[in-house]
Amino acid sequence: MRDKKLEEMRQDYKNIRIPEELRERVETGISQAKEETKMKSRSKILVYTGRVVGGAAAAMLMITVMANSGAAIAHAMAKIPVIGAIAEVVTFREYENSENNMEADIKIPEVSVKNEDGTVNTDTTQKINKSIQEYTDEIIARYEADVKAAGEGEGHMNVELDYSVITDNDRLFSIRFDQLLVMASGAQMVKIYHIDKQTGEVIHLSGLFKEGTDYITAVSENIKEQMRERMAADESLMYWVDNEDMPESNFESIKEDTAFYVNENGKLTIVFDEYEVAPGYMGSVEFEIPTEAVQDLVQDGFLK
């Protein structure tokens, strides 16, 4: 049945010469890793930086968040005294579960938003905590359903959710969730919540921009441009753009609630989940949008 050419290739493949050195290199790899595992097992805090590579990164994502620290609140633009609302993480709950080779560790922060005069802004506080809870409930429910479906001995998954306050300046408070889902392989998903401190409201990407402006096209076109530039500069990079082979998976445009954050330089940064706009080996990818590209569309105070 099998094609003759394919059979030839298979033979050639099987005949790829194995260097004598291989065994030795394999053993070196094994002993290197063992040495390091021994050393590392003493300290429980590993700080994860960089890209998730397959399932391997699962063990690395163990950032310990200090309870109730509210993260390091840095008022970056110290020249103006903080006006408007104050938002902080006041506490967190943790959902931990382990059964049938399946494990979950989900941290659920509670956010408090205060008005300028120090009173609690109940409306926004409830709203953001409710949507955080809906989000985490969904993850927990999916995990519990998987545990149930797996029954005896079929489990093979690990879900971790952690959060961090990534922006807290005069105008914006943002809290980012990183979900790591490990099955045979890993997938990285990001969710970020934002509070506009001027209005005290929970906002999505659309909330950064003036009403009625077409920021979606401006940002999307800029991203496509960056994809093309990056691919032209380095041919090993790959994004789903202008791909005639699989036009259905090409990136078309961002959405009103596409994940974003404002980075330390005050630039809008769009975040895509792993596999969303690029092949898996590219990991979760981000694009910093030059402020000039959206200068006329954005509201004051968000970007620099």
Place this chain on the structure above:
Amino acid sequence: MRAEALQKKVEEIILDSYEAMYRLAYTYVRSEEDALDIVQESVYKAIKHSASVKQESYIKTWLWRIVMNTALDFIRKDRKEIAVDAFFENGKEDSYRDFDTIEALKVLTEKEKTVVVLRFFEDQKLSEIAKILNENTNTVKTILYRSLRKLKLELTEGEPGYEG
């Protein structure tokens, strides 16, 4: 305790299948030295993170994935040539001592290569490959057919007077 047992199991499977890991790595980089580096790095990663494998039966699949990712990272870092679809034109400048049928794989993208190698040379099931690539089975099937189409083209065009 469990972590140690798991690490041991991963080690066993590595020692059992490192030649296959090497061949896959070699298919991507076509260089003994680079392939050796990739295998060593993959083995290191696998042992180091063996605790993250949740089930024994997944170890093999997981190893394939590590080798694939390590090789792709390696290619990216070293800015080595990566086979993209527009690679056909490259055929003329290569000259090989013997016509090597595996050379034909260079018309494929990395992902297509992975699918062909794992399906036809390593006899993995489509569903396993789907897990390795984190794609659904239908997508893998599509990639496989597309790859075969491309390969056929290369093999028939390439055969007579390939070097000239």
